[in-house]
Amino acid sequence: MLLDAEATDEIGLPLVRGPFTTLDQARSAIEAARSGPAPTSTLADRIAAMPQASKARGRAKDTADGKSGTARGRRDEAPAPTRAPRPPRIELRDFQAGDGSALRALWADAGLEPERGDDQSLEAFAKRNPGLLVVATADGEIVSSALAGWDGRRGQIYEVATARAHRRNGFATRLVRRLEGRLRALGCANVNVTLPDDDDAARKFWAALGYEPSAARELGKAL
Numbered sequence: 001m002l003l004d005a006e007a008t009d010e011i012g013l014p015l016v017r018g019p020f021t022t023l024d025q026a027r028s029a030i031e032a033a034r035s036g037p038a039p040t041s042t043l044a045d046r047i048a049a050m051p052q053a054s055k056a057r058g059r060a061k062d063t064a065d066g067k068s069g070t071a072r073g074r075r076d077e078a079p080a081p082t083r084a085p086r087p088p089r090i091e092l093r094d095f096q097a098g099d100g101s102a103l104r105a106l107w108a109d110a111g112l113e114p115e116r117g118d119d120q121s122l123e124a125f126a127k128r129n130p131g132l133l134v135v136a137t138a139d140g141e142i143v144s145s146a147l148a149g150w151d152g153r154r155g156q157i158y159e160v161a162t163a164r165a166h167r168r169n170g171f172a173t174r175l176v177r178r179l180e181g182r183l184r185a186l187g188c189a190n191v192n193v194t195l196p197d198d199d200d201a202a203r204k205f206w207a208a209l210g211y212e213p214s215a216a217r218e219l220g221k222a223l
């Protein structure tokens with residue numbers, strides 16, 4: 001049954017309207033629409049033929065909205081499907097020469113003050129501990145870091161930080177797990193991390209990863 005005389009919908013696609021009595025009838029109507037001449041939308045003609053009053057209403061609202069008449073015409077159509085924002089491209093990778101300034105900015109924002117965070121020290125540390133300086137990037141920007149050292153007896157993890165906007169997304173967990181795997185492969189059986197007493201969030205983070213308070217008190221001396 002044909003409901004009206006239009007051959008296309010608003011965006012110019014062939015219009016096939018049922019109901020059809022049999023499936024074969026529906027198929028042949030679709031086939032006819034597909035194989036017929038290229039359809040052309042009549043939307044512009046129909047807008048031009050709209051009664052003046054309804055066009056004026058549209059223009060008045062557009063002026064109030066600060067929108068153009070053309071934009072209003074578009075808004076009268078079915079709303080465009082909203083596209084979900086594209087998730088960032090995440091990469092976990094090893095430290096590279098040139099990462100220094102992004103890392104220092106990340107650490108400063110996270111309240112960390114590494115003793116040897118200059119480019120030369122970072123590159124020397126990476127050379128002594130290959131594969132044990134890892135970062136996570138989101139769309140190419142460094143958003144999380146974790147460093148480890150292995151002296152042949154114990155492993156030590158340093159500078160675990162995640163940019164504020166990317167926290168609670170598992171970045172630090174993935175980097176620490178990667179370091180643990182690499183330390184284990186080197187023969188490291190125990191790993192330590194030092195954290196300030198009063199940092200509740202950091203304590204909860206390490207507890208979530210299975211790190212327990214150690215009975216040993218840490219002492220230090222400047223050489």
Ligand SMILES: CC(C)(COP(=O)(O)OP(=O)(O)OC[C@H]1O[C@@H](n2cnc3c(N)ncnc32)[C@H](O)[C@@H]1OP(=O)(O)O)[C@@H](O)C(=O)NCCC(=O)NCCS
Nearest residue numbers: 110161162167168169170171172173195201202204205208
């Ligand atoms: C601690 C820190 C590195 C965590 O980074 P992150 O990428 O957000 O951590 P994750 O998303 O991998 O968190 C894993 C789990 O740790 C726990 N956790 C992490 N941050 C937490 C917080 N602020 N409060 C409570 N629990 C927390 C949660 O159990 C979390 O799992 P969930 O999100 O499924 O609940 C980050 O908050 C940070 O950079 N802090 C400032 C620097 C710092 O303190 N570093 C540690 C130095 S010792």
